[in-house]
Amino acid sequence: MRETVRDLIRAAGGGLLIGLPLLYTMEMWDHSFLLPSWKIVVLLGVAFVVVVGFSAVSGFRRERSWAELLIDSVETMGIAAVVATVAMLLLGRIGLETSLRDAVGKIALEMIPVAFGVSLAGSQLASPDDDPEDAEAQGSSVGDGAGVGAFGRLFIAGGGALLFALNIAPTEEPLLLGVEAEWWLLLLVIPATLAVTFAIVFYADFRGGRSLDAGDSPLDHPLTETLAAYAVSLLVSLLLLWAFGRTDGVGVRAIIGQVIMLAAVASFGAAAGRLLVGGSQQQQQQEAT
Amino acid sequence: MRQNWAEWATLAVSVVAVVGVIGALTLDGIFTDAGPPEPVVELQVDAAYQTEAGWIVPGTVSNDGGEAAEAIVLRATASVAGSEEENEITLDYLPAGTRVEVSFGFSAEPDGEVTVQTIGFRLP
Numbered sequence: 001m002r003e004t005v006r007d008l009i010r011a012a013g014g015g016l017l018i019g020l021p022l023l024y025t026m027e028m029w030d031h032s033f034l035l036p037s038w039k040i041v042v043l044l045g046v047a048f049v050v051v052v053g054f055s056a057v058s059g060f061r062r063e064r065s066w067a068e069l070l071i072d073s074v075e076t077m078g079i080a081a082v083v084a085t086v087a088m089l090l091l092g093r094i095g096l097e098t099s100l101r102d103a104v105g106k107i108a109l110e111m112i113p114v115a116f117g118v119s120l121a122g123s124q125l126a127s128p129d130d131d132p133e134d135a136e137a138q139g140s141s142v143g144d145g146a147g148v149g150a151f152g153r154l155f156i157a158g159g160g161a162l163l164f165a166l167n168i169a170p171t172e173e174p175l176l177l178g179v180e181a182e183w184w185l186l187l188l189v190i191p192a193t194l195a196v197t198f199a200i201v202f203y204a205d206f207r208g209g210r211s212l213d214a215g216d217s218p219l220d221h222p223l224t225e226t227l228a229a230y231a232v233s234l235l236v237s238l239l240l241l242w243a244f245g246r247t248d249g250v251g252v253r254a255i256i257g258q259v260i261m262l263a264a265v266a267s268f269g270a271a272a273g274r275l276l277v278g279g280s281q282q283q284q285q286q287e288a289t
Numbered sequence: 290m291r292q293n294w295a296e297w298a299t300l301a302v303s304v305v306a307v308v309g310v311i312g313a314l315t316l317d318g319i320f321t322d323a324g325p326p327e328p329v330v331e332l333q334v335d336a337a338y339q340t341e342a343g344w345i346v347p348g349t350v351s352n353d354g355g356e357a358a359e360a361i362v363l364r365a366t367a368s369v370a371g372s373e374e375e376n377e378i379t380l381d382y383l384p385a386g387t388r389v390e391v392s393f394g395f396s397a398e399p400d401g402e403v404t405v406q407t408i409g410f411r412l413p
Contacts, residue, residue, distance in 0.1 A: 004295040033357045033384035034413040037318030041311060071300065078303020081310055099386030101321070104313040111310070245413070 007122075008079065014121020015083045018163070019114035023087045027170035031244055032105030040108045043243050044077075047112040050159045051076050051119045057152045057277060076122065080115035081107055087114075116163050148277045150219035157229040160273025161236040161266035168265050169240035175250075178257030186260045193264045197271040198226045208275035229274065233266035234259055326358035326412070328383060330391075330405040337398070344369075344395045346403055350380065351388040358383045362408040363391070367399035374399070377408065 022028050032040075052073045084107050088094040094103045148156070168174060181189075202212055202222045214221040219228055237259045241247050247255050332348035339345075346365070352358060361380045366373065374395050383389060393403065 001293045001295055004293060004299070008295075008299060030382055033382070033387070034359075036323075037314040037321075041314050041318065044311060044314075074307055075299055075303040078306040079299070081306035082302065085306075097388045099384060100313065101317050102384045102387055104310055104317075108310050108314060 011076070011079050011118045011121045012083050014119075015080055015114035015117040016087070018117025018120065019080075019083070019087070019110065021167055022113045022170075023084070023091065023110055025167075025170060027172070027244075028109050029093050029106055031170055032109050033099075033102045035105070035109075035243070035245065037101075037105075039243055040105055043112060044108055046162070046239070047115055048073060048077060050162060051115055053155050054116075054119050054159050055122065057148055057156055072122070076118045077111065077115050079118050080111040083114050083118070084110040113163070113166055116159070150215070150217040150225070153225070153274055153277060154219065154228055154232055156273040156277050157270035158232045158236055158273075160269035160271070160276070161229075161233040161263075162240070162269070164269025164272070165233075165237055165240050165262055165266035169237070169246070169262060170244050174241065174258045174262045175246055175254075177261040178259070179254045181257050181261065186257055189260055189264055193267050194226055194230055197229065197267045198222065200268075200271045201226070201274050206275050208277070225274075229270040230263065230267055233263045233270050237262035237266050322355055324355040326352050326356050326361075326383065326385070326410060327354035328358060328361055328363070328407050328410070329353050330363060330407075332393075332403055332405065334403065339398070342394065344398045345392050346395070346399075347390065347392045348405070349388050350383060350391055352383045352385050355385050357385055357413055358410040359413045361410040363405055364408050365393040365403055365405045367395060367403040368401055369395050369397050369399050371400070382413075383410070 016023075052069060055069055055072055055076070085094070088103075088106050088110060093106055098106075200206060201209055203209075210222075212222050219225055238247075238255075241255070241258050241262060246258060250258075328350055329352070330348055330350050332346055334346060337344060337346045350361070350363065359382055361383050362377055363380070364375060364377045366375050368374070376393055376395070378391055378393065380389055380391070393405070395403075
């Protein structure tokens, strides 16, 4: 019982930790009524898939059935909805004069980053000695993604990319950057992004970083993984720009510019995500040898 | 797995919140006919007041249409002490079904009726 309350408070805390920047972003409030309902539902669906995937991959109560996983994910979204509602009320963004559709739109958009935070709080931010019984199952949360394959890692990369890019995508800056950038500047941004993310994951010796050894899968090689994670980041960027109406009536050249500029941010999230699930396979291999 | 009432309560609230948000949006998407924006201005002439800078007439702008309007320009016209006075305000956004409070200023109390015209707006 006390445990549950503590879990809930940690979940709300984690949600706010990640969600606060976007709770304070004007474009997020405005897009609640600028975006059509179905687009917001699509975004919520994507967020839900990311939350389910993250819970499945991360080392949080690992011995779970699919039903338990889904229930946990619904709870994550529910807690996020409550946190987003309270925050919007306290910030005066939802009041008596706000229409129902506008209010629901704000809650729906704002609960997405909050849900990512709640999801992180459930796994990565939990203190390992939180519950003696859980501790063993949880293991040393960071860097404990045992069983995370190349695809699982790419999925986490996508989640991280979404989380980071979501902070930038609703604002006007990507549009401005993409439209104003010369073609050669964009061509420079791509290798710069690749080099930085490659170095972060495979060279800089962050916790959860990995060595340059290649694994068995073709995607388990530093170069291919960096490229694949970049491709995922490009896709996530395009999805977000489309979702926030930044591609409507915009020329192909400007869309490409925006995607590349936003993907630089998204790639950082993808790298951070991969650091979070860490070098499980390498570690396992090293332990095995 | 769900051992106590607090966990059940969390689950119940979560399901209600998630179903509520997605349900409301889906229903809105399916059933609301997204007509064009229709800004409607209502002035509260009775609530007008004198300031050092002039006469202020408050009012509200609501959007009876189905879509939001952006950068709405409203022009109020009235005759003050025999001469025609005109002033404009711009609203950044006017979401569908939402009411925004506005105020128009005049140099003194207008003689007759204050008329407000929608000059234009952008569609998001």
